[in-house]
Amino acid sequence: MQQQKDMQLSFDFYTAPSGRSQHCSKKEFRRIEGFHSMRRYQKDIANKALRANTLVVLPTAAGKTLIAFYLMAHYGRALMLAPTVPLVEQHARDFAKSNLPYAIATGSTNRSKELYSANFVFATPETILNDISIANINSFPLIVFDEAHRARGSYAYVQLAKLYGDSGRVVGLTASPGNSKKAAMEVMLNLNLKHVEVRSYDDVMLYLSPRGMHIHWIGMPQDFMDIINKINALLRSYTTYLVECGFWEPKTKSEFIKLGKMLEGVDGKEGAIIRRYYWAAFFMARAKELAETQSISYMLNYLEGLMKNNTSTIKMLKRNKLFGEVIDMANDMKEHSMDHPKIEALLNYLLEHSGKAIVFVNYVWQAERLIERINEIGRNAALFIGKRKGYGKKKQEETLSKFREGYYDILVSTSIGEEGINIP
Structure with a gap:
């Protein structure tokens, strides 16, 4: 309950760490504006982020990174994290235009205490975790998590946010915080964020290039549909058994994972049989996905790889007439184009x-x-x-x-x- 209450607090309840001003100075704005003019909504978000740990949600290309650069210039020292090396290097390359000194820490760079003493460090989160004994992240008055939506489960962002605690200001940047309020709340809780600033595409469209989306519906050839229908029949033969045993019919990856964890607790011979049918269904669901989204050839490679194993599940599959028909149909298609x-x-x-x-x-x-x-x-x-x-x-x-x-x-x-x- 306390966490939910904290999430609703206005940023007015927070003060900037280290006794700094709660507004970026004109000098700080000009320092970065040497390579990009600051838009009004960016300045507004930057000033609010000085007053609370903030999740910044802006559409792609709307200038989230520039907001981070303003905040970094304000604090005079900061750690900016990004999930991939190319993204880390892109941020560092753009930041270099400000003529402020910086360092890069990735798996391919030589790292030391001296590197982490730089005023501005750009890094991948895994690198920081590996160097946690020398990175001294609590010495940074500001830490920026780019692509903040990744802060779920055991991802490195979550661990680093816990280690950082209340050492300074935290800012998260993302264009997609999650497909639900619950998902967004998880990110905010994991990163210790108290406030959110959101601008929709309509809010900033005057600053962006026009965009459009066109969906092209592509029909499946009959030979593809024939083999997919055969896989569906095979899949149902195993999921029907699961339903008869009192479980449900898994249709998505998450449902398969949930059911698999539940079946781990079913003991005895009956449990072994149920798990055998579960894995047979899992394998065929995967084969169906590959046939529908990738190619028949890749699906065939997948099934042939399975058949090299000698488990009880694979033996059961090999005995199934429908499974043999699926393999035969896929092999027959080798003589034709097998691209999706x-x-x-x-x-x-x-x-x-x-x-x-x-x-x-x-x-x-x-x-x-x-x-x-x-x-x-x-x-x-x-x-x-x-x-x-x-x-x-x-x-x-x-x-x-x-x-x-x-x-x-x-x-x-x-x-x-x-x-x-x-x-x-």
């Missing part, structure tokens, strides 16, 4: 529109395959993914630089490019 129909729709769209584009995918293999297809139609696509063998920080920087310069006109990215990357 959305790939052809995307290629046609890229042929009709010559400007720059960013395409997001779920898997690296999918990105690599898509780049091949895009380059075949005469466009110049590049891969942008997280660090892995053969693709590190240097390659990430090179790819983004060439995309900005126009050498590449299409970027195919995994989730690493979804948050905060500024590409004009």
